[in-house]
Amino acid sequence: MTEKSNFPTNMDHDQWFWDVLNAYLIQQSLKQTRQRKVVVEEFLKLDRHVDAEDLHNIVRKRDPRVGLATVYRTLNLLKEAGLADQKSFRDGRSVFEVHRPDHHHDHLVCLDCGKIMEFENEEIESLQNQVADKLGFKLTGHRLDLYGHCLKRNCMPDAKV
Amino acid sequence: MTEKSNFPTNMDHDQWFWDVLNAYLIQQSLKQTRQRKVVVEEFLKLDRHVDAEDLHNIVRKRDPRVGLATVYRTLNLLKEAGLADQKSFRDGRSVFEVHRPDHHHDHLVCLDCGKIMEFENEEIESLQNQVADKLGFKLTGHRLDLYGHCLKRNCMPDAKV
DNA sequence: CTTTGTGCAAACCCTTTGCAAGCAG
DNA sequence: CTGCTTGCAAAGGGTTTGCACAAAG
Numbered sequence: 001m002t003e004k005s006n007f008p009t010n011m012d013h014d015q016w017f018w019d020v021l022n023a024y025l026i027q028q029s030l031k032q033t034r035q036r037k038v039v040v041e042e043f044l045k046l047d048r049h050v051d052a053e054d055l056h057n058i059v060r061k062r063d064p065r066v067g068l069a070t071v072y073r074t075l076n077l078l079k080e081a082g083l084a085d086q087k088s089f090r091d092g093r094s095v096f097e098v099h100r101p102d103h104h105h106d107h108l109v110c111l112d113c114g115k116i117m118e119f120e121n122e123e124i125e126s127l128q129n130q131v132a133d134k135l136g137f138k139l140t141g142h143r144l145d146l147y148g149h150c151l152k153r154n155c156m157p158d159a160k161v
Numbered sequence: 162m163t164e165k166s167n168f169p170t171n172m173d174h175d176q177w178f179w180d181v182l183n184a185y186l187i188q189q190s191l192k193q194t195r196q197r198k199v200v201v202e203e204f205l206k207l208d209r210h211v212d213a214e215d216l217h218n219i220v221r222k223r224d225p226r227v228g229l230a231t232v233y234r235t236l237n238l239l240k241e242a243g244l245a246d247q248k249s250f251r252d253g254r255s256v257f258e259v260h261r262p263d264h265h266h267d268h269l270v271c272l273d274c275g276k277i278m279e280f281e282n283e284e285i286e287s288l289q290n291q292v293a294d295k296l297g298f299k300l301t302g303h304r305l306d307l308y309g310h311c312l313k314r315n316c317m318p319d320a321k322v
Numbered sequence: 323c324t325t326t327g328t329g330c331a332a333a334c335c336c337t338t339t340g341c342a343a344g345c346a347g
Numbered sequence: 348c349t350g351c352t353t354g355c356a357a358a359g360g361g362t363t364t365g366c367a368c369a370a371a372g
Binding site for chain 2: 360361362363364370371372
């Protein structure tokens with residue numbers, strides 16, 4: 001993009017993420033800090049739904065000085081930058097995931113092991129629009145979560161999401 | 162049902178609700194109290210999505226001695242009896258609604274006025290099952306919320322849900 | 323009487339915030 | 348240097364819970 005981003009990264013396929021983030025930081029006069037770097041790197045590395053506490057534990061292994069509040073603040077920053085989505089499948093606790101602009105999807109959650117799968121279905125989306133039209137709504141978004149049991153043999157009750 | 166329910170009600174079309182509730186109370190050796198009566202009556206009378214605080218305010222007009230905790234406890238009791246559903250459209254706050262066994266529906270929420278409409282669409286349900294099948298899940302439930310703007314002229318920003 | 327229910331306030335859980343000290347720019 | 352950031356702990360907001368008293372069965 002513009003010359004060079006200060007946050008280094010080895011993973012080319014995540015370059016877009018760092019580019020957007022760095023642009024956002026500069027635009028908002030925010031700073032690139034050690035803590036933000038670690039939190040974002042681990043968040044990207046995980047590449048799955050994760051809650052703040054889990055991410056905090058992971059980050060602490062690399063840098064024990066990072067506080068939970070900073071993890072929350074960084075995740076909220078990513079949300080504001082449009083780089084992360086926040087969901088709450090289990091009531092009272094949020095999970096975050098990387099927002100990939102070109103990839104809308106809904107979720108399928110296993111009630112036994114907590115596994116979260118993603119899917120997309122254009123027919124469903126189209127029907128949603130029809131429903132909204134019929135009821136006189138201008139649809140701007142939706143949330144579709146399917147709940148059930150995955151049939152994998154390694155589905156462990158109470159496993160970590 | 163069994164002879165006679167002690168909780169009286171004038172509204173015949175809600176009789177099924179009181180019957181189920183009384184049966185549940187007896188079966189669980191729970192008691193019929195003045196507070197439960199008032200909370201449930203007002204909940205039924207409203208017949209819309211309501212949160213605990215709102216319901217508490219309404220109940221207090223009839224009986225100022227009823228505490229918020231009792232409202233929560235009563236709503237949870239109804240949930241356990243299968244008579245109420247709990248949803249959380251706005252993050253961090255739950256709303257409750259009467260669960261009508263024969264009437265499954267999803268929700269359409271106006272982001273301006275908070276109005277909640279209900280709809281059902283069998284095509285969508287069927288597609289959900291197809292998706293779950295394809296991904297190797299046994300589907301047991303789902304949640305579909307549509308978000309948008311209602312086109313009514315009386316749509317007031319920040320109106321009460 | 324025995325057991326469950328209630329009101330109150332305190333506890334909880336997750337998340338946010340105030341503040342003084344720490345750093346990036 | 349200036350002002351955004353951080354860590355810590357305290358505060359917040361909705362919901363639950365412990366306790367002693369009230370009340371249903």
